[in-house]
Amino acid sequence: MNILLTNDDGVRADGLSVLASRLSDLGTVYVVAPDRERSCTGHAFTMHDPLRVDRVAPGWYAVSGTPADCVYLGIFELCPTPDLVVSGINHGYNLGSDVFYSGTVAGAVEAALHDIPAIAVSMGYGPGVDFGPAAALVHALVRAAQSHRLPEGTVLNVNLPGPAHVRPEVPRHHFMWTRLGQRDYHKRVDSRTDPRGVTYYWIGGPPQANDDPPGTDAFAVHSGLGSVTPLTLDLTHHDVLSTLPTWQLTGFTAI
Ligand code: MN
Numbered sequence: 001m002n003i004l005l006t007n008d009d010g011v012r013a014d015g016l017s018v019l020a021s022r023l024s025d026l027g028t029v030y031v032v033a034p035d036r037e038r039s040c041t042g043h044a045f046t047m048h049d050p051l052r053v054d055r056v057a058p059g060w061y062a063v064s065g066t067p068a069d070c071v072y073l074g075i076f077e078l079c080p081t082p083d084l085v086v087s088g089i090n091h092g093y094n095l096g097s098d099v100f101y102s103g104t105v106a107g108a109v110e111a112a113l114h115d116i117p118a119i120a121v122s123m124g125y126g127p128g129v130d131f132g133p134a135a136a137l138v139h140a141l142v143r144a145a146q147s148h149r150l151p152e153g154t155v156l157n158v159n160l161p162g163p164a165h166v167r168p169e170v171p172r173h174h175f176m177w178t179r180l181g182q183r184d185y186h187k188r189v190d191s192r193t194d195p196r197g198v199t200y201y202w203i204g205g206p207p208q209a210n211d212d213p214p215g216t217d218a219f220a221v222h223s224g225l226g227s228v229t230p231l232t233l234d235l236t237h238h239d240v241l242s243t244l245p246t247w248q249l250t251g252f253t254a255i
Contacts, residue, residue, distance in 0.1 A: 001026060
């Protein structure tokens with residue numbers, strides 16, 4: 001089995017190397033990852049600049065682009081066609097609405113767009129973080145996926161509790177199958193002035209405490225449990241689609 005890895009924390013990130021080591025007994029591991037941190041770049045795809053590739057070790061490539069760029073290059077140029085793409089282990093959670101901003105999740109989504117099974121994996125980050133449990137859960141998922149084929153266009157979004165949420169009474173190998181929850185952040189715009197008197201901004205605040213409904217990814221990790229959420233690429237709101245024929249659009253006819 002050919003396994004392609006990427007991430008959004010950069011080719012030198014600890015989470016990536018732990019993942020590469022742990023999955024190496026399942027097949028041939030290739031790494032195509034950004035040459036620097038690209039967290040929170042979502043599904044950005046580089047179309048107006050060249051992409052430079054640096055082969056840092058056999059089967060390991062650093063790319064001057066985003067995770068989506070890396071997966072595209074890995075699939076169609078740099079590596080044998082992968083049987084599986086894994087993106088991570090991200091240094092920090094990707095829960096709920098994070099999936100729309102996350103470069104880690106986008107790397108997995110890019111693979112799923114090309115009908116390649118994909119897993120995104122993230123872990124709460126902080127002093128004393130141990131990526132081992134996240135790598136072990138992905139290893140078990142990959143093995144299980146060999147006998148339970150996932151439908152095309154599926155991404156498994158995996159999150160593991162980090163040091164702030166690990167509980168001594170919860171075994172590290174316990175996890176939940178979950179749905180996406182919510183992750184709220186303090187809304188913050190920090191306006192500053194540069195040395196030439198021009199205003200500039202930092203946007204986005206820290207995560208905000210939230211009541212996590214049971215069954216969600218955020219509930220799981222905040223309870224000290226691993227979380228595995230299946231995502232589909234079909235963003236259609238099927239319930240709303242079924243109600244839209246009641247709308248009358250002046251001058252237009254719905255067929
Ligand atoms: Mn990241």
